[in-house]
Amino acid sequence: MSAFDVPDEVARAFRLELFQDHLALERGSADTTREAYARDVARFALFARTAGAAAPADATPRALREFVFHLKDLGLAPSSIRRTVSAVRTYYRFLVSEGHVAKDPSERLETPKRWRTLPEVLTVAEVERLLASPSVEEPLAFRDRAMLELAYGAGLRVSEWIGLRVQDLVFDDQLLRVFGKGSKERLVPIGRSAIGAAAVYLRELRPRLEKGQGKGILFLNARGEPLTRMGAWTILRKHVERAGIEKAVSPHTLRHSFATHLLEGGADLRAVQEMLGHADIATTQIYTHVDREFLRSVHRQYHPRP
Template sequence: MNSYIDNYVTYLDEVKQLTPSTIDSYEADIQSFVQYAAERQVDKPQDVSRTLIGLYLASLRQQGKAASTVLRATASLHSFFQHLVRQTVIPQDPTQLLDRPKAERKPPQALTVEQVDKLLSAPDAATGHGARDKAMLELLYASGIKVSELMSLNVGDIDLGMRFMRCSVDGGKERILPISQTAAQCVGYYLDEIRDKLQKDPAEKALFLNSLGTRLTRQGFWKIIKKYGQLAEIDAQITPHTLRHSFAIHLLENGADLRSVQELLGHSALSTTGVYQSAKRSMKEVYDHYHPRS
């Protein structure tokens, strides 16, 4: 079946224009199945049955593969055999009636309150970039906004007196979010003492500026939060989304209701916010099980 796979890979590259890594993943999944089929004397697409594919996917589960891995393999095979149907190599797709395994929805990873304190204390606010970075981290944890939303903030979106900010969300909608007194103080200091020193163009409206005087990017923030995670010696993976997850879980741990957290995060569906509820519950179960005074 290698000639068919080569043809399919060419299709993914030239027609679908997928990335090389994505194409490699598709090809690896298909090659794994082809090897499984060959071991059972099946070497033609026309001889592949739904039963054979089902047995292959079952073998993956028996090997302890994650549901997400089995789901990806199913999707890869489905795409491959759909291509063969379009090429009239086979009359119908043998994966068409297969049950699709549900991907595992893992609780988001969050920092403890102590780890957040260490992270937010890591920037040296006595320096220009340190004051800017502390303002960003404090604002992110105080509001739970996405990093893309943080980067899109303009100076006019912040009202430090009333302690709220206007945040743009997907679809052009806006929501008004409260911010903590600490975050307001840090942003206020940055605006009063630092931003003008970074600004090169008087017309620049971005709240947070880089060394060139232009809007800081998501990539720039990634490097910043990674640096402070290392400085704070936090033994956990920190991504730009970590403080958003921590914000939500810490609110729930302190008694906030799920609906309020949903509104703060800007989720359209309560079920999306529910993943934080499950994360909170699992953390409590660990505490109750392992803490000597629980």
């Protein structure tokens, strides 16, 4: 691992040392600012690599927006997210000035306070293709199917997804016990498909993966250890590509899709708030704007007097 707590190849590909030198020499940044910016950009580099970008030039504006949603999912304070956005902007300005990238994908990157729309949401048909992606011929197919079913079926944050314990599945009541931000517990109903996929995984595969290092965590990797955030990202990306979905999809995309599909189907806003674990219903209300924004875009595109 490099000094940036990312793999050496990621540090090299994303020119993290050069950026740190730039902060120290060109900008004369204070030690605390330099350390914070270097740490923020290293986190971005790891996220981008996990999401499929081999180098900074491969990161799209959409990927950067997903990164900021990812920071929100981690529970970072708005001030920390704003600082990270500033760090990423500084990073890309440096890369452009040095000729390492031709375009700056962070030019229109907004902070959370200014957001009015959601990141990409999958259609129901796209979700069905994604959930059908794991092939029974693959050794870890039962795990992958259960993971995707529960992540979408319960609208989980990625931290909740990988933190699920075996005992959190309440099969008799068709419920999932979820510990969200601040370790707040909530109970989320899950459907027959998610229950069935989880039951098959627990019966057919998890006992073979468990080698005494599972710590009661539901989803394990091939070595029998709890799945990491990067592991979850890698698995999701594999199945997104296999399903032929061209949208930028993150674990948070499944959570957004869960909420959007419920509300489009007529679900009560406060019920969705409870299932998502939002402390403030205003956070949930953003999902009610999805259809209106879509209609506005259609009107602008097709009406003769937009």
